[in-house]
Amino acid sequence: MLGRSFELPEAVTNQTYTHVMMQTSLFYAHHRIGELLGSISRVLRPGGTFVATDFYRKTDKENVKEFMEMNSMVDMLSLDELKTALEKYGLKYSGGEDLDSHCIKCNEMKS
Secondary structure, eight states, X not given: OOOOTTOOOHHHHTSOEEEEEEESOGGGGGGGHHHHHHHHHHHEEEEEEEEEXXXXXXXXXXXXXXXXXXXXOSOOOBHXXXXXXXXXXXXXXXXXXXXXXXXXXXXXXXX
């Protein structure tokens, strides 16, 4: 089921799910990460899986300011900040892949 992260209808929030997936959209909500992860943890069944592909900040915010502005991002968390937020809501980081070279190519194509 597709939906907006902060405006899910009761038909969605009154149920639980074995899987929740977000594809390159979580980073738009870094400034509201607690609210978002809280919603996910409420609808995810015990033992369920949350899968996300996302951006995170590897350096200080000044170095990614242009990227954030180009993508209308209010905030961009580091991997450690994301892991801490996930743990706070009973979710676990299980690993990932660095897609920087792909993202750089995409941004160059936008210019």
